[in-house]
Amino acid sequence: MNDTQGLTGPQEHPGPLDLATIAAGVERTNELLTRVLAEVATTPSTHAIFVDAGYVYAAAGRLVTGTEDRRTFDLDAEGLIEAFIDRARTIFPDSRLLRVYWYDGARRRIHTTEQQSIAELPDVKVRLGNLNANNQQKGVDSLIRTDLESLARHRAISDAALIGGDEDLVSAVEAAQGYGARVHLWGIEAVGGRNQAEPLLWEVDSQRTFDLDFCKPYVTRRAVYEPFGDAPVHQGPAPTRDDVRFVGARVAAQWLGSRGRASLAELLPGHPYLPGPVDQELLVEAEALLGLSLRGHADLRRALRDGFWDHLRTQY
Structure with a gap:
């Protein structure tokens, strides 16, 4: 037999045993896919709530008390966070809450007493940016973007409720959407005009606004300013x-x-x-x-x- 006979001779075909093996392999693969699809179908989607505290204080304070100055009113953060969680349950009925992210500013990123109490709440994570000499938050938007993008990239969330209004949050929205997450912008009713940037409104998947009736139970105007130290309350004639x-x-x-x-x-x-x-x-x-x-x-x-x-x- 010459060297070419093996190439031109009769070809071997799978026998009955080989076909049975292939069929069994296909059946096992189908069973595995069926189990995976069933698990995916029964696994609930997940949502998280991202709160820009600076926006909430300013917008809620302005709506309820007429001022954005935190020192002139008290905000029941625990009650408001629970209200946000309850509202999310109705909006995402088939989804479970991952957690609430509360973004605020603090000098040298050291928690205030109020921020410590918020951090101790269940399902809440406080993330702090810096607070400069003019009481302006720095770095909060970048923290929101980092968390939003990371959670979306790792498929940890399917929906994100973002409570804020800064145009700098547009990049955070785009990053999360790029990984398949849906971003829903929640805001607080503005007293004339808007308190959320238009480019942000354009980018999100849905919008929702909380009105005065929703916010009023959680914002209380302080009756009087507290004196510093042992400074007395002024009595008598007006000061010179x-x-x-x-x-x-x-x-x-x-x-x-x-x-x-x-x-x-x-x-x-x-x-x-x-x-x-x-x-x-x-x-x-x-x-x-x-x-x-x-x-x-x-x-x-x-x-x-x-x-x-x-x-x-x-x-x-």
Whole structure:
């Protein structure tokens, strides 16, 4: 037999035993696929709630009390979080909650007493960005994006309820959607206009707004400002400009002690004007020390700012 006979000779065909083996293999594969599909069908989808606390405080405070200043009202965070969870149960009835992510700011990322109590709630994780000298949150949007993208990438969630309004969150929404998650934007009713960026509204899969009736049980205006230390509540005649100027210097000393000289260097180039958050903080703390509202006394507010600047400039 020459070398080519093996190539041109009769071809071997699978016998009955080989066909039976193949059939058995196909049957086992079908059984495995059936079990996998059944498991997938019975596994509930999962959702998570992402809360930008800065947005919630500002929007709810403005809606219920007319101000965004946290020091003038109390927010029942535990009750509000539970309300968000309950609402999610009705919106995603066939889904289980992974957890609630609560994003807030804190100086040097050290939890405040309030943030500690929120962190101790079941199914809640507190994530902190930094809080700068002007009480502005830094790094919160990037934390939201990191968590949203990571959970979507690992198929840990199928739906995300995002409570916020900053345009910087658009990239977080796009990242999560790129991995197949649906992102639902929840907001708080705005008092005139909008409190959520339009590009964010355009990108999400659905939108929902909580009105005054929903928010009102969780926001309470403080009856009076609490004085610092043992400062007495003002009684008797209205304070003079010199009195208020002295209080301004006292608040400046407290401000400098908590912020440090680096913040002072940032503030001085703007003299005689104060950034809005610093000016608001000065006013609220001065009113607490005086036991008197300065909202209707423009001359006293000017004296207050003069006293604040007088102290700061002597320390530079």
